[in-house]
Structures are given as structure tokens and as C-alpha cells.
Amino acid sequence: MLLYLVFAGLLLTHMRRPVGRMTMQEQKLEGEFRYVNSRLITNSEEIAFYQGNEREKATIDSTFQRLVDHLRDFLEYRFTLGIVDDIVAKYLATVVGYLLISRPFLGNKHLTLDQNMRLEEYYKSGRMLVKLAEAVGRVVLAGREMSRLAGFTARVSQLRRVLRDIKRGHYVRSMLSQEQLQNGARDKPSKRMELVPGAGRIVTQDNIIRFQRVPLVTPNGDILVDELSIEVKSGVNVLVCGPNGCGKSSLFRVLGELWPLFGGTLVKPAKEKLFYIPQRPYMTLGTLRDQVIYPDTYIDMRRRGITDSDLARFLDVVQLGYVLDREGGWDAIQDWMDLLSGGEKQRIAMARLFYRQPQFAILDECTSAVSVDVEGSMYQYCRQVGITLFTVSHRKSLWKYHDYSLYMDGRGKYEFKEITPDTLEFGS
Numbered sequence: 001m002l003l004y005l006v007f008a009g010l011l012l013t014h015m016r017r018p019v020g021r022m023t024m025q026e027q028k029l030e031g032e033f034r035y036v037n038s039r040l041i042t043n044s045e046e047i048a049f050y051q052g053n054e055r056e057k058a059t060i061d062s063t064f065q066r067l068v069d070h071l072r073d074f075l076e077y078r079f080t081l082g083i084v085d086d087i088v089a090k091y092l093a094t095v096v097g098y099l100l101i102s103r104p105f106l107g108n109k110h111l112t113l114d115q116n117m118r119l120e121e122y123y124k125s126g127r128m129l130v131k132l133a134e135a136v137g138r139v140v141l142a143g144r145e146m147s148r149l150a151g152f153t154a155r156v157s158q159l160r161r162v163l164r165d166i167k168r169g170h171y172v173r174s175m176l177s178q179e180q181l182q183n184g185a186r187d188k189p190s191k192r193m194e195l196v197p198g199a200g201r202i203v204t205q206d207n208i209i210r211f212q213r214v215p216l217v218t219p220n221g222d223i224l225v226d227e228l229s230i231e232v233k234s235g236v237n238v239l240v241c242g243p244n245g246c247g248k249s250s251l252f253r254v255l256g257e258l259w260p261l262f263g264g265t266l267v268k269p270a271k272e273k274l275f276y277i278p279q280r281p282y283m284t285l286g287t288l289r290d291q292v293i294y295p296d297t298y299i300d301m302r303r304r305g306i307t308d309s310d311l312a313r314f315l316d317v318v319q320l321g322y323v324l325d326r327e328g329g330w331d332a333i334q335d336w337m338d339l340l341s342g343g344e345k346q347r348i349a350m351a352r353l354f355y356r357q358p359q360f361a362i363l364d365e366c367t368s369a370v371s372v373d374v375e376g377s378m379y380q381y382c383r384q385v386g387i388t389l390f391t392v393s394h395r396k397s398l399w400k401y402h403d404y405s406l407y408m409d410g411r412g413k414y415e416f417k418e419i420t421p422d423t424l425e426f427g428s
Helices: 002-042 044-050 053-106 114-168 178-183 248-255 288-293 298-303 308-317 321-327 342-356 372-384 396-401
Strands: 201-204 208-217 223-233 238-241 265-268 274-277 360-364 388-392 404-408 414-418
Touching: 002 044, 002 053, 044 053, 044 274, 208 248, 223 248, 223 388, 223 404, 223 414, 238 248, 248 265, 248 360, 248 388, 274 342, 288 298, 288 308, 288 321, 288 342, 308 321, 308 342, 308 372, 342 372, 372 396, 388 396
Parallel strands: 201 265, 238 388, 238 404, 274 360, 360 388
Antiparallel strands: 208 223, 208 265, 404 414
């Protein structure tokens, strides 16, 4: 029996060696999958403005598929190992043990004793009790697992219910501000409107952006601007300014169709002819080339007729040509979010704009970490290639690159006027 146990131990030890390596790989792939999902959640609004949903979906699907493939192989190996383990360490060991123990009872002198019958009945009863205990244990374990499953299904059910409400346009404020609680305003804030999805109308037209009596309303129902009516044609750059919370970002979310239109008429080019650059640019996973052409793929870039030489020219415009040499070419793969400085990431985002060549670009303080001279050259290049700008900035140096200003006072009012030599500039 001792020899059998030594043999079984050596066999199982040899078969279990890959388990540690495969477990480490599983944790690594799970970490990568959590990481790409975390990046998506953290940068969801920027990705939505970039219209990078398909690109991010492909990245997540690829990461998830690698994890699934590994888990499938790992589970198959563990299943096989479990079978061998049960056979060698449990069933076969039991057979060998009973065979060795039964030898004294199989002798001729024990065959006629009544004690054998009593022993047999005792053994049968003992085995039945053991099996009953095992069955009860399985039932208890199954009940515990069903309880955990019920918790998971409840959360999934809540998620599906929220998604259905969003699809129908039913938005509910999830929390109240401290001021509202103190004032007893538990039902609704002081200024609200009923959300009616589809109450507004969007008209697609090139080379113009026109807001006709469009209210700027948050998904919670708070009115930021009662009725916005402005018209901007291609070639007319607009500087958007005002205090924090006045509705500047809300204007762009409505323009980018991230928020529903609750009234009026919005005339704008198609989504692909608008481009948004946030203050905190998003750097995707991939090569240096991927950072400039995001959300396009290399195949999309070739289909556009763009070459690596064109991309190098865009980097030269934003004075980032040295990055191409420093990182060893377009196919270099790095963690660009950590590697690049704030100013470099903002200039990469501007190179991304020059690659896209849209009719209108929305620049949301996207050059705050860039020097004034580099910033000026980028704005001049935008005018040269015919990109019309909506700029949010507090820099006085940018007023000269714009033709109109849109000022929001944060109290629901706005002023849209031409910038003239007599216009009072403000900012830093």
C-alpha cells in the first residue's frame, strides 16, 4: 500500500505542475480585462465624443476572447486532472485498500463464521449513512450556490430595468444635493422640465451649425439655458466662455448627440464631420500610429489615402516630431497615458484633429498645457485647412483666432456677439 501511495503521489505531482503557471496566466489575463474595462469607464465621455465605441469594443472583445480561450483550456485540464485525481487517489486507492484489508476475511477459516454476516450488514449500513451524509452536504452546498446566483440575477435584472428606462427616456435623479435636503426639496429641484425624448429635431446639413430655440437641459432635468439660438457657418470660429457649470460642456454634449434634444431644432453636419478634443485627451492601447489615427484602424487610414509620411507631417505641425524618433517608429507600443506628458498628449490630440480634417472641431480647453507659440501655430493651421473651431478657453491669447464669442452667465442667459477690436477680452 505504501508503494502505491508513493507512486500515486509522484504521478499527481507531475500532472499538477502546469496548474501554477496556468493560474498565473489566468490572473494576468483577468487583470488585463479589468484594466481595459476600467479605462473605458474612466474615459467614457471622451471615447463617446471621439466616436471610438467600435474601436474600444474590438479591444475589449479581443482581451475577453484571450481570457475565455485560456479559461477553456484551463478548465479542460483541471477536469481531466480531477478525473485522474479521483481515480488514482480515491477510487483506485480504495480498491487497493479494500483488497489488502479483505485478505484475512477471505481465508477458509472465516467463511463459516456468523460474524462475517454481521460485519457485512454493518459495512452496508455504514456505507449508506456515509452516502446519505454526502447527499445532504450536496443539497446544502447547492442551496448556498443558488443563493449567490439569486443575488447575481437580481443585479442583472436591475441593470436591464435601468437600460429599458433609459431607452424610453425615463431619467431619475439618483441623489439630492445637501441644499435641497435642507430646504425640503425632496421631490424635484427648483428649476426642472419634463424630459420628452424626441421633442427636438435634428437636421443634418453641411458647413453650418444652427441652434433654433434649443434648451440646454441635463439628463436630470435641470435647465442650464432656456432657449439657445445661434448660427455658425464654416470659417467662423467661436470662443465659448463663462463660469464653471454654466453649460459650456452641455452645449457640446448636445451637439455631439450624447445628450437628448428636448426642444427646438438643431442643424448640424453629420457626426463624422464633427470632432471633439477634451482637456484630458484619451490615449488608446496600441502603437504610436494608433494614437494619431484613433478611432480609425490602420486599414481605415489606408482607405483614407493617408500615409505614415502624412502622419509625420501632422506631428511636425504640433512640434512632436521628436517623439517618433524617440520611441523608435510608428509601430512602437507603450503605455502612452503614462509615458507622454500632459502637453504631449494634448498635442497628439491636435494631430488627431489634423488627421480627421472635420468641418467643425470642438476644443474644450485642449491646449491648456501647451505653450502659447505652439498653440498659435496649431490654430493658424486649423484656419489654413478650413477647420472651423468652437473653443472653450480662458486664455486671452486665443481671442485673436476667433470671430465670435458666446458667453454664458450661468443663470440661464447668454450673449453671442462678434469679436471686434473694441471687444473686452478676459482671461489669463
